[in-house]
Amino acid sequence: MRLRHIERNVRDLGVISDQFQAQMKSLMDRPSREYQKSVQIKQKSVITETEPNDSYNQGMEISSGILKGTLSGEDRQDYYRFELGPGSILNLDFKAGDDSQNLKIALRNFEGNDLWNPAETSPGAVKSTRILLNNLSGGIYYAVVYSGIGPYKLDLFIETQNDAGSGTDAGDKITKALAIEPGSSFFGEMGAFDEEDWYRFDIPPGHILKLSFTPDASSEAMKFSLRSFERSEVWYSGVVPAGETRPKRVMMNNSSGGTYYLEAYYGSGPYGFEISTESQNDAASGTDAGDKIAEALKIIPG
Ligand SMILES: [Ca+2]
Ligand SMILES: [Ca+2]
Ligand SMILES: [Ca+2]
Ligand SMILES: [Ca+2]
Incomplete structure (x- = not known):
């Protein structure tokens, strides 16, 4: 209802571009965009990994933002550690560098069990996941890049559910x-x-x-x-x-x-x-x- 009202006001001003109209329509058609809007608005920080990060214990602490890392012949594994509160939503994009080879990533819980473990990411490709936790679960989780060679980017966005x-x-x-x-x-x-x-x-x-x-x-x-x-x-x-x-x-x-x-x-x-x-x-x-x-x-x- 509010969106309809806004749309009418804006039309009255006669300043709607086609693109904006399309956005309004998709907002009205897709209630879920409420969830995704914040993703686009947030300014993303870009950081580079800190070595050594070769085990769970050495896992580098990360939060929402973009992280750049590299595996090489001498550096076979990169561990990252982050915390999710109850009712969190974890959004993760893993992008393999254009000249990378056979990179593999996994998301693991504190016990080391895989929550997500996609097939190898081809050079320049992106693997994405979105994982919801209910309001009773949360804790420490790990992203592990454990196979392949070359640079990669990890785009992590943690948000919370907003039911009703x-x-x-x-x-x-x-x-x-x-x-x-x-x-x-x-x-x-x-x-x-x-x-x-x-x-x-x-x-x-x-x-x-x-x-x-x-x-x-x-x-x-x-x-x-x-x-x-x-x-x-x-x-x-x-x-x-x-x-x-x-x-x-x-x-x-x-x-x-x-x-x-x-x-x-x-x-x-x-x-x-x-x-x-x-x-x-x-x-x-x-x-x-x-x-x-x-x-x-x-x-x-x-
Ligand atoms: Ca590394
Ligand atoms: Ca490492
Ligand atoms: Ca629930
Ligand atoms: Ca829910």
């Missing part, structure tokens, strides 16, 4: 659900080590709950589930393909208000959803006519 504007990840289980206020649109993202996003919100009795879910066009198909305060499933979306919207209206009766839960799961990538409530208006009462005779709505005949 919370600045972090919506919890991966019902007891860690993120509280939200119905009445607006929300964006979230899941994937990799972030497998589920749970939200909770309150609905007054006798209201109509309106929901809609849209996995981003760039995402993998997802599933959504609505659960009642008793945690039983009220509605399940089925598999929602990328870019499609699945709307749903749920009629609450006079006694079925309370805390409800939404779960996004199954796929990966960004998604959008809307939640709003409106009061029922049975016989213009502004609410629901009771489901039991004791709660029957009093109407005046005639």
Whole structure:
């Protein structure tokens, strides 16, 4: 809505270039751009590796920015160490120099297990990954360039998830659900080590709950589930393909208000959803006519 408003204002000024219009359109079409915008705005620092960095213990401390390094006949391995907070997103581009040979990179956790280990990077080529952590995981991680010869560039960008504007990840289980206020649109993202996003919100009795879910066009198909305060499933979306919207209206009766839960799961990538409530208006009462005779709505005949 805000974007539409901005677009109208700008049009009134008559100063939109075609390129800007295209950007606005892609922003409106692709909610996930909210996540990526900060990547483009941030000024990137460029640093050069410090040797020796030939083991986990010697791992050079790095943070978001561009790092230049080289492997040679005498320098067979480069270790880099960085910290990720809970709910972080790690974006990494590894670019092999034009005259490099057979360079290989891996991302490893503190225990030395591979999180990412792509095939050899050909000269001048880039290998990229984006890894999400949920709000309970974080810690020390390593990027290791461990095979090949020649110069390379490591572009590391660490950001945090921002599910429903919370600045972090919506919890991966019902007891860690993120509280939200119905009445607006929300964006979230899941994937990799972030497998589920749970939200909770309150609905007054006798209201109509309106929901809609849209996995981003760039995402993998997802599933959504609505659960009642008793945690039983009220509605399940089925598999929602990328870019499609699945709307749903749920009629609450006079006694079925309370805390409800939404779960996004199954796929990966960004998604959008809307939640709003409106009061029922049975016989213009502004609410629901009771489901039991004791709660029957009093109407005046005639
Ligand atoms: Ca080196
Ligand atoms: Ca080294
Ligand atoms: Ca998430
Ligand atoms: Ca999550």
